Amino acid sequence: MIPTSFDYKKANSVEEALSMLGDDTQILGGGHSLIPALKLRLNSPGTLVDISKISSIKEISDGGDSIAIGGGATHASIANDKSLDQYCPMMGQAAREIGDIQVRNVGTIGGSIAHADPAADWPAILLAADARIVVQNKNGSREIAADQFFKGFFETALEEGEIITAIHIPKSQKNSNSCYVKFKQPASRFAIVGVAAAVEMDGSVVKSARLGLTGVGEFAYRATAIENALTGKPLNETTINEVVQNATENTNVMSDHFASEKYRAHLANVYLKRALRKLG
Amino acid sequence: MANKISINVNGKMHTGAIEARKLLSDYLREDLSLTGTHIGCDTSSCGACTIHLDGKAVKSCTILAVQADGCSVTTVEGLATNGELHPIQEGFKEEHGLQCGFCTPGMMMTATDLLKSNPNPSEQEIRDALEGNFCRCTGYHNIVKSIQYAAKKMA
Ligand SMILES: Cc1cc2nc3c(=O)[nH]c(=O)nc-3n(C[C@H](O)[C@H](O)[C@H](O)COP(=O)(O)OP(=O)(O)OC[C@H]3O[C@@H](n4cnc5c(N)ncnc54)[C@H](O)[C@@H]3O)c2cc1C
Ligand code: FES
Ligand code: FES
Numbered sequence: 001m002i003p004t005s006f007d008y009k010k011a012n013s014v015e016e017a018l019s020m021l022g023d024d025t026q027i028l029g030g031g032h033s034l035i036p037a038l039k040l041r042l043n044s045p046g047t048l049v050d051i052s053k054i055s056s057i058k059e060i061s062d063g064g065d066s067i068a069i070g071g072g073a074t075h076a077s078i079a080n081d082k083s084l085d086q087y088c089p090m091m092g093q094a095a096r097e098i099g100d101i102q103v104r105n106v107g108t109i110g111g112s113i114a115h116a117d118p119a120a121d122w123p124a125i126l127l128a129a130d131a132r133i134v135v136q137n138k139n140g141s142r143e144i145a146a147d148q149f150f151k152g153f154f155e156t157a158l159e160e161g162e163i164i165t166a167i168h169i170p171k172s173q174k175n176s177n178s179c180y181v182k183f184k185q186p187a188s189r190f191a192i193v194g195v196a197a198a199v200e201m202d203g204s205v206v207k208s209a210r211l212g213l214t215g216v217g218e219f220a221y222r223a224t225a226i227e228n229a230l231t232g233k234p235l236n237e238t239t240i241n242e243v244v245q246n247a248t249e250n251t252n253v254m255s256d257h258f259a260s261e262k263y264r265a266h267l268a269n270v271y272l273k274r275a276l277r278k279l280g
Numbered sequence: 281m282a283n284k285i286s287i288n289v290n291g292k293m294h295t296g297a298i299e300a301r302k303l304l305s306d307y308l309r310e311d312l313s314l315t316g317t318h319i320g321c322d323t324s325s326c327g328a329c330t331i332h333l334d335g336k337a338v339k340s341c342t343i344l345a346v347q348a349d350g351c352s353v354t355t356v357e358g359l360a361t362n363g364e365l366h367p368i369q370e371g372f373k374e375e376h377g378l379q380c381g382f383c384t385p386g387m388m389m390t391a392t393d394l395l396k397s398n399p400n401p402s403e404q405e406i407r408d409a410l411e412g413n414f415c416r417c418t419g420y421h422n423i424v425k426s427i428q429y430a431a432k433k434m435a
Binding site for chain 2: 001105
């Protein structure tokens with residue numbers, strides 16, 4: 001399959017990339033969502049601005065109270081990062097389950113969240129992690145909380161001409177006690193249901209929790225009613241069964257030939273329980 | 281618009297001007313006549329087109345050739361040295377790791393990437409690493425044995 005013709009510009013820095021962006025241009029990250037779409041001619045931009053060679057946005061570094069992941073960091077580099085395994089284990093767990101080795105070697109976290117596929121893994125994790133997303137545009141940069149970033153079906157708070165340069169993962173108590181579990185589509189490994197859970201304990205009871213779900217609705221969301229219901233309770237089987245009842249409340253549950261609406265809603269509860277059991 | 285590229289493929293420099301929309305898999309097969317890289321699904325799923333880009337296994341049907349400008353590429357043709365089979369090639373021969381052979385180049389490229397980062401993988405680790413490579417003939421059993429053969433030989 002051959003895409004329609006386009007021009008190609010390789011950027012060596014974020015500033016250069018921003019100067020190349022304009023009418024009828026599109027950012028090329030790892031290309032593992034965009035190139036398949038170009039091949040199917042679902043998309044036909046005039047010019048691609050390749051940001052995948054900009055080394056400054058590929059790194060993962062210690063930012064003091066948070067870990068800073070470059071927007072161009074590949075899933076594989078996140079999977080192999082020891083500091084994330086220590087401060088936020090759900091990151092590595094998710095990264096190691098994205099697609100396959102070849103996909104992880106090329107696809108990036110920035111590309112994934114910009115694309116905002118409803119079945120992508122990162123959105124659930126960034127919600128649970130209370131991540132901050134740093135974007136750069138021609139006028140400077142701004143930070144967007146993960147809670148404000150995912151807006152709808154393939155829709156985000158990102159504006160035209162903005163590049164995701166970093167994602168900050170707080171080194172919080174919650175993130176150090178976190179996990180990600182998913183029920184995968186067997187061919188693509190995308191999430192039919194994916195649950196990211198981060199729970200802070202106060203002795204034997206839950207101090208606070210953040211729970212992100214993906215694959216279920218039109219975009220990733222937090223199960224806030226369940227987060228609240230968990231607070232102050234011991235994290236045991238009784239609590240989990242009592243509290244995790246309706247993880248899809250207020251969500252328009254998707255349905256496709258892999259999983260019906262009813263089955264997906266059921267799986268959301270099952271996987272949420274599994275995630276919490278791992279942290280109890 | 282033609283884009284100038286210069287790519288090191290299997291140790292040899294290739295320069296040329298190509299269309300931006302040309303896929304790396306098509307560039308290797310059509311422009312360089314390196315037809316060992318197979319195109320199976322052409323939709324990023326089957327792994328038959330797997331090559332190494334700067335040492336890492338990638339699906340060449342999902343990379344633009346212009347993106348490989350300045351990079352080094354290894355294809356299945358680059359595995360053997362001076363006519364001597366690479367241990368992974370020897371493994372597939374000795375352990376009957378192929379039937380029709382369509383998936384084999386991609387299998388070998390993923391396997392050599394795995395053995396670089398994990399020289400002594402368990403059977404489960406080998407099976408996990410082959411997640412992105414489909415074989416419609418062998419049932420994978422002998423492919424796993426072929427990779428174990430190579431791991432032993434390279435140890
Ligand atoms: C076979 C296969 C299996 C997969 N399995 C999974 C899976 O299990 N789970 C999962 O979550 N994903 C999966 N993916 C998707 C994969 O993770 C992609 O890498 C990811 O969705 C897109 O990242 P990219 O860097 O390739 O972005 P691209 O494809 O380059 O870009 C995607 C979109 O984001 C924009 N963009 C890219 N980078 C930036 C940036 N830094 N700032 C602003 N905009 C940007 C582009 O303009 C484009 O609109 C799979 C993909 C394939 C091909
Ligand atoms: S041809 Fe590239 S993955 Fe199938
Ligand atoms: S040997 Fe035929 S597809 Fe693998």
